[in-house]
Amino acid sequence: MEASNLPSELFYIPLLYRPWYLEECPSSIATTYSSADFRQPAIVTVDVPSGCTDKHTGTSASAPLAAGIIALALEANPELTWRDMQHLVLRTANWKPLENNPGWSRNGVGRMVSNKFGYGLMDGGALVNMAKTWKTVPEQHICTYEYRLASPNPRPIVGRFQLNFTLDVNGCESGTPVLYLEHVQVHATVRYLKRGDLKLTLFSPAGTRSVLLPPRPQDYNANGFHKWPFLSVQQWGEDPRGTWLLMVESVTTNPAASVSY
Structure with missing residues (x-):
């Protein structure tokens, strides 16, 4: 034709x-x-x-x-x-x-x-x-780091807020550090009056910004997240050593909304 x-x-x-x-x-x-x-x-x-x-x-x-x-x-x-x-x-x-x-x-x-x-x-x-x-990649190596929240724990907050949590990553408990990132997981526990008003953003030592949890206007769940794994592949190939920053913020318009983490 x-x-x-x-x-x-x-x-x-x-x-x-x-x-x-x-x-x-x-x-x-x-x-x-x-x-x-x-x-x-x-x-x-x-x-x-x-x-x-x-x-x-x-x-x-x-x-x-x-x-x-x-x-x-x-x-x-x-x-x-x-x-x-x-x-x-x-x-x-x-x-x-x-x-x-x-x-x-x-x-x-x-x-x-x-x-x-x-x-x-x-x-x-x-x-x-x-x-x-393609040559098969070496066996996956996993390092785990824990952020310990100072007292009071849990920590209650009301209304609109922005909190930054930093974690220094320089080695690994096994003694073998990860030098080339593939997957990054953040396990978070947060309770909030309206879960959809929460936003979580992760910043890597190299400056990569990943929105792990964007605001969701239709998410009215009041139970929050319990040890929820948020996964990012946006840092793929980076060296993880240095200071990581997790920004937790609320976009609520309700001044009485409460949160604990």
Whole structure:
């Protein structure tokens, strides 16, 4: 078929912006294509009981794309571990098609990262090519540090506030320090009248800022968080040694709202 006879919608080039259902999170490594609303193109795929559809949407469309790319990488190199795959996805992700979205920043080793899209769009060709020659990473090493809150503990606070907690990281209880970060977890216990008014932001020694918990206006839970693990991959590749800062703040408009941590 000649190009002039093709339907005009086949030449529609969508703007690559966040979908309305996206949740921001610093644990996201990368993203794939999805859809926004019924007026915009969706994912074309096979359908049941037969034929194809051009209306496949949401995370139900994007997750299989990621799984298919990962399957191709495993076919190219069956020795890949789950951490190898995360390295490959992260190192080959392309942020440029999504650069018009606000919120991109450069982490401590120079990689562009976003709370919306991780390190960018998954690139199947680049990922498979890198997988062919990839050498399995060494065994994962984990260091744990505990922040001890001075008395009073728990500490009650009312109304709007901002508190900073710092932790110096220079070694490891096992004697072997982590020199190259992959995953960072913060386990936090906080009680608050309206959990959605809390915001947690982590700053690494290299200056990388990760919003571990953004405000959520519709979250009215009053139980808070109990030893909740907040995960970030935005410091990937950084040297963790130095001073870390966790900023806990409230965006409440209720002066009587109370918190304890």
